[in-house]
Amino acid sequence: MSTQSTDNKKPEEPKRPLNAYILFAEDVRERITKENPNISLGKLGKLTGEEWRALDSESKKIYFERSREEQRKYNQKMQEYKEAQKENSQETTTSSEERIIMTRAARSRRRKKRAKKRKKKPEEKKPDLKKKLKKPMTGYLLWVKEVTPQIKSEFPKIRAWELSSKIGKKWKELPDSEKQVYLERAKELKKKYKEDLAEIEKQRNKTDSFSSDLRSESSGDSPNAPDDNSKTNTENVKQEKEQNTKDDQ
Template identity: 30%
Template structure:
């Protein structure tokens, strides 16, 4: 009974209601594990206490639920108090967020503009690179063309294509071989009188001598001057003949050169076109320099003679090319002077023979060059003859043209004066077209030459279709019909006048 009486003191929650605090509640609230432990201890001590334990635990749970309800009420009150400042802080945060969003939008727009500018610059750079690539491709194509042009080797002869040095040498030779102008009679007389005047005046210088001779020339009579003048005239005639012949030859050669240039140009064009066709079909390879087969080969040295003899034996032993070269080189190094001497003697003989053959080859080449020069000289003679024939033909044609012009002028002068009343022939369709177009062209292009205007008119007329020309043809036909009617009337008048004149003559008779 004593144990049962003491139980309310252990599990009584009533006195704890006055002092409500979180710390006190925490101390008094026991977990389920702790309650189980207390129950176990009480059950061990006394069975009566164990029977009353569930009631105590239930009372404790009620106390905990009450404390929780009070806590919730307090929390609600606090929340209602804190709601007002929380709303104001939320509005501030919203404003800040909106400002940040606006800033982000501005930054986004700026970045988009920067990206657009970058894209434009990249596009420009890409275009520049593309243009550079195109230019490089064009340059490559031009280079290929130039390389092909280098490979083009024409077979046309250019007898007149002299180099600058040759032209200068030719000018010098012409100056040396050119005929001198004849000296006048005064100079010829001076040459004869110089020594006599010098003997008379040995101390006189050149200026004094020239003055003395000039005064003496004034005293010379016409009869004394006559032989010098005759000599000068004869020399002058001979000089003029030579100069005239040279001029004629030069003109003839110029004509011949022009004709030859035209022919060579046509031949070159044909050859170049053939070359281009062949180049399109095949990739032209660089042709090696053609060696003269008649030129003697250079002799082998002593080492090469030895290596050629030794090679046959080493090849029989199945040695490689590199191995053969190494073995022959080592053997040649290890050989004595006595062992090398027969090969050196053979090399010397070959060298002497090569020198003889080269001398003969050079002589042959010199003879060939001399023959070529002779052939060129003969060719030049033939060309000069052909040139002279061309010149003669040209002169004949010029004389014929002159004669025809003179005869035409005479005929025009001899022609009777035409009747002013006779109707004139009408202009052709082309002439009518040219008159109208000439006016239009003069307005469109003021200051142009008549020759250019006439050329433009003829081009327009050629380019015109038959339908367009029909307008001008119809105008010309109408004018022709009017002309025919006027001619008939004029002829009738002339016949009537002639008959009247004849009748008058008969009356007078």
């Protein structure tokens, strides 16, 4: 009875590969939570996103290559999974393949929907200079940018996932005194970033104030402008008084 159950056991479907950003998030999660012990999930996600956006293209490339490698392994496992299903039963295989096709079709529809939303022409807005200002890199990312070329030079044929693993290991082994050098550099960059943000805000407020004054002048709302209605009413009262004086005479 148990043998039959084992023989008929369906093969486990392989898990989908992680994308480059999720791989990066897994690498930095432990460090971020260690630096911020009471951090919430929302704040953790925000900091992770900021670090990813600040990451230079060369470092991001490592994670994209790792993601492609995982995709390749997934495709291979998926092929083995389908073959195992065929061995169990043709009916099970057909059902599973239909499910996979439906899942992929659903994902495709979602991707097209998202792409359509992105293609919609946004309303004309004033350029947000804050968004153009690149966020400062963290101490860890400054170190990664510096150490990556060194490791690649030492191991020219190193694969992306191996490079990422070696970088993470080296950072953990780095003495606190050396880490502090990069953390201090990151503090200076953050300070400069905040100063630049404040200057952008100051300039924007000046521009908004100037535009508001121009609109007021063009609409004739100046406080010193004469009121035509008031002038007309005064003349009418004067004429009425003169007429009353003549009648009395």
